[in-house]
Amino acid sequence: DAKTTQPPSMDCAEGRAANLPCNHSTISGNEYVYWYRQIHSQGPQYIIHGLKNNETNEMASLIITEDRKSSTLILPHATLRDTAVYYCIVRVLAAGNKLTFGGGTRVLVKP
Amino acid sequence: SAVISQKPSRDICQRGTSLTIQCQVDSQVTMMFWYRQQPGQSLTLIATANQGSEATYESGFVIDKFPISRPNLTFSTLTVSNMSPEDSSIYLCSVSGTEVISGNTIYFGEGSWLTVV
Numbered sequence: 001d002a003k004t005t006q007p008p009s010m011d012c013a014e015g016r017a018a019n020l021p022c023n024h025s026t027i028s029g030n031e032y033v034y035w036y037r038q039i040h041s042q043g044p045q046y047i048i049h050g051l052k053n054n055e056t057n058e059m060a061s062l063i064i065t066e067d068r069k070s071s072t073l074i075l076p077h078a079t080l081r082d083t084a085v086y087y088c089i090v091r092v093l094a095a096g097n098k099l100t101f102g103g104g105t106r107v108l109v110k111p
Numbered sequence: 112s113a114v115i116s117q118k119p120s121r122d123i124c125q126r127g128t129s130l131t132i133q134c135q136v137d138s139q140v141t142m143m144f145w146y147r148q149q150p151g152q153s154l155t156l157i158a159t160a161n162q163g164s165e166a167t168y169e170s171g172f173v174i175d176k177f178p179i180s181r182p183n184l185t186f187s188t189l190t191v192s193n194m195s196p197e198d199s200s201i202y203l204c205s206v207s208g209t210e211v212i213s214g215n216t217i218y219f220g221e222g223s224w225l226t227v228v
Contacts, residue, residue, distance in 0.1 A: 034216075043115075043203050043219035044154065087153075098144055099205075099217050101154040 003027065004088045009106040018075040020105055022088030025069040030092050033064060034099065035073045037084040044087065047073065078109045113138050115220035117204050123226045124194050131190045132223045134204030139184035141208025144217070145177070148201040157202075160187040194227045201225075 005023040012018040024033065035047040048055055048062045050071075055062040061074040075082055087104040091097055114137040124130050134143065143160040157177055158166040166179035181187040191198050204220040 041224075043205075043221045046216055046218055049216065098156050098159065099154075100156070103153055 003031075003090050003100075004102050006086075006088050006102065006105045008103060009108070011108045011110055012075075012078050014080060014109055014111050015077055018078040018082065018107060018109070020073040020075075020086050020088075020107065021070065022073070023070045024088070024090050027068050027090050028092075031090040032092070033062065033068075033071050034089045034091055035060070035062065036087045036089065036099075037082075038087070038104070039081075039084040047086075078107075080109050080111065083107060083109045113140065113206060113218060115204060115206060115218060117202075117220040117223050119223055120221065121224040123228060126195050126227055128194055129190055129192045130194065130225065131188050132202050132204075132225075134187045134189070134220060136185045136206055140206040141184075142206060142217075143181060143187045144205045144207075145179060145187070145189045146203040146205060146219075148203065148222070150199065154203065157189070160189075191225065194225075196227045199225055199227045 003024055003026055032049050032051050034049040036044040037047055038044045047059050048057055050062045050064055052064055052068055064071045085104040085106050087101050089099050091099055116135045118133045145157040146154045147157050148154045156169050157172045158168040158179055160166050160179050160181040162181045176192050178190045201222040201224050203222045205217050207217040
């Protein structure tokens, strides 16, 4: 069962930061927070993951609250190509552990 | 990252027939998974493909309908048997535990779009 809650949709303006929230109040101590996105007609694309510290890479930043019950994915300068469904997933970091997808957030970047 | 290739990328199939989807990875991987995404829906895990042994199926999916093979560490197939229009979906191969990717992150192929008529 999916263990995360995300808003079903959100709009953001091109060039502005997009902040995507995710609630995971039942997260276990050994579960990581993963973010993927799926652009229409493509396979899901890995974005970032983290355990408790904030993480940043070339695509996005991940901010995890101190109690780890929620997180925010930040796209610093949204472009039209960032329009996609964004999935927040919690998962134990081990090779055999699968991803369980929820409904995700449908993000529309507007010019 | 690893390159994951799926064939076919798209197909239109007659009901009652079967189709085999191939997944090829350019490096050895520990784990391979097969997902289904029905129109307008999220992804659902079908099974974990185990090298040299029978796949591990999720609830609601059975081997007779979705036989899976994984003969080595870089290749797997998923067959959709006796297809009906309800099988029209995107079928996605995913992998983790590669030599070139650390952290056991899971990566996805581009998917195979099946339409059953």
